[in-house]
Amino acid sequence: MMRLARLALIMASTLTLASTALAQQEMTVEEITNQISTLESDFENFSGTVNQLQQEERELRDKLQNLRERNNELEQKRESTLAEMNDRYQRLVEDPTIDIAGAQEAYKQAVMAHQQNKEDIKQQVSLVNQKSKEVEEARVSKHSLINEIETLKEQRNIARIDRLEDEFxxxxxxxxxxxxxxxxxxxxxxxxxxxxxxxxxxxxxxxxxxxxxxxxxxxxxxxxxxxxxxxxxxxxxxxxxxxxxxxxxxxxxxxxxxxxxxxxxxxxxxxxxxxxxxAAEQRPGNIETAQEDTVDSSVMHPLTIRSNVYDDEVIIDGVSYGSTPIEVMLPGGEHEVEILKYGYSAYAEKIRLKDAMSIRAELEKSEYSFTRGEKIQDILYRDVRGPELVVVPAGKFKMGDLAGNGLPNERPAETREIPSALGITDTEITVKHFRNFVEDTAYVTDAEKQGTCAILKNGRPEFNEKLSWKNPGYKQSDNSPVVCVSYNDAKAYADWLTTKSGFKYSVPTEAEWEYAARAGTETDFWWGNDVGFGKANCRNCGSDWSNQRPAPVASFHRNPWGLFDTVGNVWEWAQTDNGVVVKGGAWNFTPSLARVSTKMELPADFNSNYIGFRVVRAQ
Incomplete structure (x- = not known):
């Protein structure tokens, strides 16, 4: 009964708190939250009490079961003592000397024990029923308390909405x-x-x-x-x-x-x-208007504008607001929105602003063709521009060893076709270009992951785990060609340009590279079959950088189609049908390997401080 009294006290206190919470419509969110915390704490205690009552009920039922099992045993004992006493009475008729007092006493004790067990069963049934009622009442009360807690949570949500409206x-x-x-x-x-x-x-x-x-x-x-x-x-x-x-x-x-x-x-x-x-009922002071089409020009609404391109220009009502994405506050009413970018069709829309609004503009590329010699430079993001490209025309050319000075893998020469004009970087990709990529993506090169940047020592490559594109083992500047990059790294850079610019970039195929490097010529170098002196950066080629390090890009003359450094400086990655190769020779390789048709087959993850790359872009 003491436990029931405590249970009643818990229920009385929790229900009082909940009723108070429901009655006080002006309670703050914090006050309601505190009430909920109190009730939830009581609920935990209450749950323990209910569990204890259930345990007590189980114990009482177990005891009742034991009494019923004992009742069967006592009934059997009563019957056996009765049989023994009757047997002795029968024998007493024939033999008066037989003592029956012991049998009578045993029967008497068996009957008394049996009757007492029945009384115990009756009392235990009463206790079990009483405890079951307590458990049932506790369960109902527990469910009621849960309901009160959830009701308070409902009240808290309403209070949160009221608070947000007041604060806003x-x-x-x-x-x-x-x-x-x-x-x-x-x-x-x-x-x-x-x-x-x-x-x-x-x-x-x-x-x-x-x-x-x-x-x-x-x-x-x-x-x-x-x-x-x-x-x-x-x-x-x-x-x-x-x-x-x-x-x-x-x-x-x-x-x-x-x-x-x-x-x-x-x-x-x-x-x-x-x-x-x-959505239930509109409360006093609700600012929503019954007429949806009414526009109040004194109300300033946020307008968010995004597009699928970079470095565009947003013009609203004739005023330039800069590049997307932007968010501006505009008065309710009609506005004219334009989004412009060179090379794309313009986006124009007249909007009626009466609420917050978002515009996602899809600008489509304008139909135009590359012009031979045209310079292209795409905007990537913010003020970051991609590498500068020069357009080379579509056409056919003879690819491979044309002068008879080549290696077996340059033969036989064959006619190849470049079906469409394309843009190709006029220089090798520089350290600055590659840094923009790394800073935007946190990219880690093969050399940095594997410690495999190779240097040429005594005519043989030697791996140096301390070298990378940031430190190739010699002094470099932002305008130096990036090295210690594998074909995998070059492809990752080209894929990044594709994502950022919206145009398709790639590492050039061997045919694209040789076509652009030849620039319409059929000699070993674009100026003839002799390397000459001071015209390129290769071993013993007479430049200030020969056999020392790469020259800054564009340190020598352009070829007839506007490309720098197709001879010497650093080898450049290119794709073939069977794998990847490097083309063009390098600062520490002999002039004979800088011929336009020379190629070396290498694994895609190989990298060294004498290999770089350039990229091409489709129109």
């Missing part, structure tokens, strides 16, 4: 300064109006950011922000100072009064709770 839909003041350059085609009045509008946009964005940062559940709201459309209303503005400079610039400082506006339905979205908490 507040009024505040900001001072902002804005300076713009007046366009030649706009009047001073138009320039002034544009400057004030941009100041209001800045104030709206700043105020929205401040509200979001100050919210009690700012981290959660930030995760769900893209799914909702909170906005800011400009209640009024006052010019503190403004004026034009002699250079045609206009500056303005505004004091702006603003109010955050969060539709109640979007409070649920931002908090990640079920929409039923927001």
């Amino acid at each position: 839909n507040r009024t505040g003041d900001l001072e902002v300064s804005q300076s713009i350059s007046c366009d030649r085609n706009e009047t001073l009045g138009q320039c002034e109006n544009r400057g004030k509008l941009m100041a209001k946009q800045k104030a709206s964005k700043q105020y929205l950011d401040e509200i979001l940062a100050s919210l009690s559940e700012s981290s959660l709201v930030s995760e769900n922000l893209e799914k909702a459309s909170p906005n800011v209303q400009i209640l009024g503005s006052k010019t503190i100072s403004n004026g034009f400079s002699g250079a045609g610039n206009y500056g303005v400082k505004l004091a702006v009064e603003l109010r955050g506006q969060l539709p109640q339905s979007q409070a649920c979205t931002l908090l990640g709770v079920d929409m039923r908490y927001c």
Whole structure:
């Protein structure tokens, strides 16, 4: 009974707390959370009490089962003592000297024990029934307590929504300064109006950011922000100072009064709770309007714009806002949005802004053909540009040993065709180019992973685990050709250019490389069959870098199609049908190996401080 009393006390206290929570609609989120924590703690204690009652019930039932089993034993003993006493009575008739007192006493004790066990069973059944009732009552009470806890959680979600609305839909003041350059085609009045509008946009964005940062559940709201459309209303503005400079610039400082506006339905979205908490009934002060088509131009809405290209230009209502991705605050109403990039078809759309809005523009490449000698340089991201390429035309050429000075793998010569014009880097890929790739992707080269950058020592390659593209064993600059890179590394770089630019880049095939290096000639070098003196960087070729290290790219003359360093400097990776090769010779190899048709077959993961690469791009 003491345990029941404690149980009753727990139930009374928890139900009182829950009832109080439901009655107090103005409790804060923190207060409700504390109530829930208290009830959950009591629930844990309560669960222990229920478990203990169930254990006691099991013990009582086990004892009842033992008593029933004992009852059978006592019944058998009573019957056996009765039979013994009857037997002695029969024998007493024939023999009066027989003593029956012992048999009578044994029977008496058996009957008394049997009757007592029946009483014990009756009492034990009563105890079991009583305990079962306690357990059942406890289970019902436990379920009731769970319901009270869940009801409080419902109340907490409503309180969270109320709190978010109170925190968001507040009024505040900001001072902002804005300076713009007046366009030649706009009047001073138009320039002034544009400057004030941009100041209001800045104030709206700043105020929205401040509200979001100050919210009690700012981290959660930030995760769900893209799914909702909170906005800011400009209640009024006052010019503190403004004026034009002699250079045609206009500056303005505004004091702006603003109010955050969060539709109640979007409070649920931002908090990640079920929409039923927001869709029930419209509460007093709810800012949602019954007329969906009504647009308030004093309300500033966020507009997010993204596109599938880099280094584009976003123009809204004739004003340039820079490159995507961007997010701006614009007044409700109609706006004209344009997204431009050279070489792509323009994106243009007239939008009606009445809520937060996102635009994902897909710009398509314009139809145009490469022109021989045209220079190309793609924008990769932010202010990072890809390597400069020069266009080589489509055509046929004779590939292989044409002068009779070649190695067996250069024969027989054959006619090959390059079916389409392509862009090829006019120099070998430089250290700076490769660093941009590594910094953007955290790429690790084969040499860095395996410690296998090779150097040429006494005419034989020797691996040096300390060398890599960052430190090839000699002094280099940003404009040096990158080395200690394998074909695998070169391909990874080309794939990265493809991803960043949206155009297809690759390591050149052997035919593409030799076609571009020959530049329409049929001699061992693009200037003739003799290497000459000081025309390229190879062993004993008469340059300042010969047999010392690679020269900075573009240190020698271009070939007729605009390519540098197709002779000497560093070997360059190329693809074949059967694997990969290197072409063009290097600073520490003899001139005879710098001929246009020379090639060395190597494994794709081989790398050394005398092998680099260039890339090609399809139009």
